[in-house]
Amino acid sequence: MKEQAVNNAVLKRLLSYALTDKPNLVAAIGLLLIASLADVSGPWLIQHFIDNNITRDEFPAIEVAVLAAAYLALMILAGVFKYAQALRFNRLAIDVVQKVRKQLFASVMNQPLSAFDYTPSGKLISRLTNDTESIKEFYVSVIATFLKNIILILVMLAVMTMISWRLTLVVLALLPIVVGVMVVYQRKSAGAYRRMRDLLSDINASMSESIQGMSLVQLMRQEEGFKAQFSGLTDQHLKAQIGVTKLNSMLLRPLIDLLSGIALLTLVALFGFSGTELIGVGVLYAFLSYLGRVTEPLIEMTQQLSLLQQALVASERIFALIDARQQRYGEDLSPIASGQMACRNLSFSYDGKQKVLSDINMTLPHQGFLALVGHTGSGKSTLASLMMGFYPSSEGVVELDGRPLESLSQPVLRQGIAMVQQDPHVLSDTVRENVSLGRAVGDPVIWQALETVGLAGQVRQYAEGLDTLLGSGEVNLSAGQRQLLALARVLVEQPKLLILDEATANIDSGTEQKIQHALAVLRKNMSLVVIAHRLSTIMDADEIVVLHQGEIIERGTHGSLLSERKQYWQMYQLQQAGDHLHQLEDVSTEAVEN
Incomplete structure (x- = not known):
């Protein structure tokens, strides 16, 4: 329960980034709602066509043409609005990732040096890259999928209730069980995904240290030792991934497919016992179609739980670094007058x-x-x-x-x-940038500094002068x-x-x-x-x-x-x-x- 509470707090904080751009978020949700309404209207039109035209053997040309045109228009409308909402969510996700990365990098830059004494650079790089990418997937895939499917399910349930409230109860009985499966999966997968993230961070740290210390590794003939260490980390990461895959195979699609199959058999049994007097053919078709459309979003949402868990674990690590103690300075703004x-x-x-x-x-x-x-x-x-x-x-x-x-x-x-x-x-930059370090300094001042330390003659020998690149192989x-x-x-x-x-x-x-x-x-x-x-x-x-x-x-x-x-x-x-x-x-x- 404690772990779940932590995840809820992280999830709430993660969602708060999207709320800073409320107009874009509201527009994306509105587009989702319109797309869902257009999407679920198709089976309702076909049900109307079956019960009012096919079963009665009546096919008025104008009515059939209107139904066909309306169905085609709804499908096109659904496709257009799905595309528009996808663009909105991608833009929202990219903006959030930029904000998080800026905050994270600023936090790293302002931490005291003691924080870097025991933290390998590879782990920090992993948080700035891999972990923030998980947040992007959270917004693009998880949030968009959950909102889209929740809205789609609610709209379908409303339409199904209008058609037959009795049959709707069969579908509603499925939802609490699916929610329970999702809760169990989230709790059991938290530790596995956290271990996967930690091992990935260790792998990045191992690569970074090996590359930075390559001369030492080769001089001390430790190539095999470092390869064995890296191989051990990747093997552990593979085992962690296999464990997550087994968990997914047990609690995700197979179980949901079983539940949807039970619901399908129940609908067919009701139709077989009652016949067309209680349930029309068109109604049965509509419910079978909606059942497939309800179970698919449920399966899709449960499959997104893996990305959700990855994002929560990654966010825990990111927020821990953002909230870490910063380098503290005083408030005295008077310039230093002497070197005493x-x-x-x-x-x-x-x-x-x-x-x-x-x-x-x-x-x-x-x-x-x-x-x-x-x-x-x-x-x-x-x-x-x-x-x-x-x-x-x-x-x-x-x-x-x-x-x-x-x-x-x-x-x-x-x-x-x-x-x-x-x-x-x-720096892997020009001589000018290596001397100025981003400060507003003119070339005459830079040349004077180089002259004072006896390096100006060497720089003048370079073909590009102050524009010569250092640290990138051109000049060492x-x-x-x-x-x-x-x-x-x-x-x-x-x-x-x-x-x-x-x-x-x-x-x-x-x-x-x-x-x-x-x-x-x-x-x-x-x-x-x-x-x-x-x-x-x-x-x-x-x-x-x-x-x-x-x-x-x-x-x-x-x-x-x-x-x-x-x-x-x-x-x-x-x-x-x-x-x-x-x-x-x-x-x-x-x-x-x-």
Whole structure:
């Protein structure tokens, strides 16, 4: 009963989308009513022709011609209005799907990053595509079919009652049983369809992850393992589909056919016992015709229950995502005046149990340069995410320009802070769009940004210049060029605080020099927070903070930390030794080649 109540709530919400376009919905229902009246009038005319003409052996030319013309006109009218109502319902369905997809995509875009930590992208894509298509089928097939058939049945019952109320009782006895079958089917099929949808989502997620990580899969020789995983999911999906098919075979058409057959035998038996005195031949024909027309809509409606259940399950998933918690921002609309940043007694935990950061205190003045270093898992990237406002702090506060991040509105926060990550995302679009990112920026500003980061010369070599497509196979940027592109994006709309998360980890020395030059230019207008793996990039930092297991264990300048000969000194010595070994290897390689 609880599951049924949930479905009723989902169904009510799903139908509410159609009510936003009441004129179109009313017009579609009106067209259905006219088409149904025209459709059921045909057997009534034939019954009149049988009882008043054939049984009496009277065939007045004018009367027969009028009946034939009226029958033909009614059939044409029914066809035209059925076509018109189908167009109306399709338009209504497409409008609803557009609304739902827009709401769903907007909800996904506004969710906090923590929501994406445990949700594969394939599942989100499945909800945006497959689940919304189920809603379209709900309006085009389910709603249109139910309204059409309910109106058709009511009109036929009214006409049948006018012809013979006794025989109508035989047909009415069939309806409660059919409704009971439909209710049983809906309850038993809910779990099966929900499992089918979940498995389809898992299949999409598996495909998405496999394609995105194809290089890793092939390098680790895991092709067979991923194929086995995908095969297992598809096998489970097939079993779920077979279970639904068995349920359909038991409760849908066979049972309805049996009930309609019983009703048919009852009508024939009544005719056999009473003869033409109680039931005329024309009346029997009309009822047999209407019985077929009543049972077919009932069968059609029960068959649509599978689509109804799919739509309800899909809608549950869609509405759960639409109603999910959104990223929260403050209401402070005052622009950021300086890049002054402070972390006060800052602690954070992803799961609410194990702390990733503990009691972090630091201050960065405007135009200052702060470096964060530490071994993998020390909390550097987590601290950067808190500075960006991606996650709310568990304890303490992060301040920018003397104001808590939680108090800043979205435009103020996102214009005030920017981040360049280790592997910046490149859009499958032009250089211009990759730099502007949809912002109203002129080409001179874009060229100036590219010039500052040292990427303008490379772009000028492209035949299409700023119109060159990136990320689609035409031009592939190196890791260093992607970093420079990301910096150019920052220069277009200069923030007050720039965070670089391992931005120089996978680049050559030449690109590193370009980035350092760009940072020197940027520092004139903003503050810098650099998470560094290469310690050579942070030697000029005003303060270097060393993190270990989420805590600050050292802080100071490059020189002062070396003089203390602790963890920072050890990290520096190891890197110096590594660089020295690389130099020896290069020298040896050159000697062998010569």
